[in-house]
Amino acid sequence: MSGGGSAPGGFGELLRSLRVRTGHTQERLAHAAGVSVRTLVDLERGRTRGPQRRTVQALAGALALDAADRGDLERVAALGRPRPRPAAAPSAALPLPRDLSDFTARTQALAGLRALAERTGGDPAPVAVVTGQPGLGKTAFAVHAAHALAPHHPDGQFAVDLRGMDERPADPREVLGRLLRALGVTERAVPHDTQDRTGLFRSITAARRLLLLLDNAADEDQVRPLLPGHGNSLTVVTSRHALAGLECAHRIDLALLRSEESVELITRIIGAQRVVQEARAARDLADLCGHLPLAVRIAGQRLAVRPQERLGKLVAQLADEESRLDALRAGSLEMRAAFALSYRRLTPTARTVLRRAALAAGSDFSPETAALLAGTTLRRARLCAQDLADRGLLQPHPESERYRFHDLLKLFATEQLATDDDPAALSGARDRAARWMLARARAAALHFDAEHRPAPDDDPDPVTAPSGREPARAWLEAERSQWLWALHHAQAAGWHRQVIDTAEAMHWFSDRTQHWEQWVEVFRLSVAAARALGSRADEAVHLNYLAWAYNMCAYDHPAALETAYAALTAARESGDRLQMGWALGYGAGALKRLGRTDEAIAWLRDSAACHRDNTTPQGRLAELTTLNTLGVVLRETGQAGQALAIHRSSEAICRAGIPGQSPDLMAVYQAATLHHLGCDLVELARWSEAEAPLRQALTAFEAADMPAWSAPARLDLGIALHHLGRHKEARAALVKAHRALTELNHPRQAEAAAHLRGRPDGGTNR
Structure with a gap:
């Protein structure tokens, strides 16, 4: 690719090729044409793109060119000369697609693009890259912007589909040929190789004010040869990839529509009357579409061709997650197909990471979770997640190394699990992830235990293990949904001792995070595990933890009192006076909050009596609490x-x-x-x-x-x-x-x- 001012291109490249073909040296041609050697060198290096007609005629005569070659040389020279008025005719060869009359929102992004278009003296020429996940309306935005900015580019507007999602994306050489012909270069004057075509294209665009829309780009290597070098021509590139390696580009990362914008788009498609009549349904419809422009448009188009159909009917259909993607189809517009285009372009490992990540619990997930579920290394999962984010298939967290799905993309990934994964493999992936998560959660929680500290071999991966309380707390917070899912999975799988051990490891940490209502859920699971094992001693301990959680986290004091009674019974049956005292104390806390103060005082005095004779450190702490x-x-x-x-x-x-x-x-x-x-x-x-x-x-x-x-x-x-x-x-x-x-x-x-x-x-x- 041409890279600087001395690179050949345009008139200079054609002149040089004709000189070499006819066997002239620069000195001989300069002497025959009556120009200086310096002038000839500047012409061939592209420093003078549009020489005067008499100079061209002198060169053609010295080279003894035939009529065809003479005409080509003059035509290319004319293209490089300043043009007093725009030539709009060539744009018909690569016209802009039709604009959407119901285009909605994107005001800020359009303003940024307009500011870029209004700049003058571009060096390099301005380039805008529009990226984002499938269905965000990148092409619609770019086309709308191109029509809006047409007056700023009087020398023509061109649009090319680069077919970035096809098995064989458009060849830059072929695209350059089409662009050059659209700009008026004859077939014979179009250079053969890509580099020379880029040089000629840049020579022509440097002297004009054009708008070029390169839609659906595959990668940077496809785009670079197609970019103007200098001048005021604006290029707008759309891609499902981030094109992070593209230099000196103004980036427009389209976001999801806001709720009111989604409803506005529906309104523009089906009319205000139907939306006013079912305002709540219109908002629900936008929510179920995840405020993804393509999904909202598909829903609107479906309703537009069914003028008698209620919005609420489509809302009910979309509410079923298993059939939501089936319902998001209107003629040739199909949400599933839009996702499938990107999915098919992934490597096998990336496809596995994307599918299996849909198994993760909670609203986001870490590369560690993705690696466990996909059965790959952390390094490979991390690279795949970054690539999936660059392709718009995952949304990266702005501060931490975590990722999330758009709701509709997660439904698509879940569908692929059913078709691309063996049930036994999925079961193994879930077991592997759950065991690892519970082991990491126990080790992290032990950093807060007053009586134990985690040993190096407690963590399933000591290299990445949290190294102290702050990292441990950060991990437990970030992975809260995932290790809570692992507890449920372990309970269902019959791993009762692991459930009890994990809850036991966490009980000191829970005291520092009383605002987490999930502690009720954790200790319910550990109580159930103790009962499944038939251990009344463990049951007493974990019923007490549960009573505490009802009191301090959920503020459900009747449930706390009932649970404390159950803990007291289990502790008496197992002969554990320490747990008897704790049960009386937690019951007293519930009684106090229920307004039964006299009973609370009596329970607390009984609790103190249970602990008074217990000289163990645990007994002394319990007495102090009471x-x-x-x-x-x-x-x-x-x-x-x-x-x-x-x-x-x-x-x-x-x-x-x-x-x-x-x-x-x-x-x-x-x-x-x-x-x-x-x-x-x-x-x-x-x-x-x-x-x-x-x-x-x-x-x-x-x-x-x-x-x-x-x-x-x-x-x-x-x-x-x-x-x-x-x-x-x-x-x-x-x-x-x-x-x-x-x-x-x-x-x-x-x-x-x-x-x-x-x-x-x-x-x-x-």
């Missing part, structure tokens, strides 16, 4: 003085430490105790004394990254500051606390809002 909870209930029943005394004794236990327990764990328990002390002092109107323990508690919870604990502590600090008359500080604390409590869906968010409104009697749930 005392703190008892103090809270006493404070909320008007006995703040007794609560303060109990919490002072709890503080003494924390300061003394518990043998065998980590400093990190004791720091959390001490922070909880300080929080309770601060609240006791607030209740006793000892505001100045309350500030210090509340600040210390808040600092410790934030350092441990425990938002479900730090947000209530900040609220109580704000209340204390308000009573101290430090209203600016108080409001700042209350605003921040309210925001965090709302994000956590914490019961105390209403209390925070009430204090912000200046009505602290709005309720409390401390």
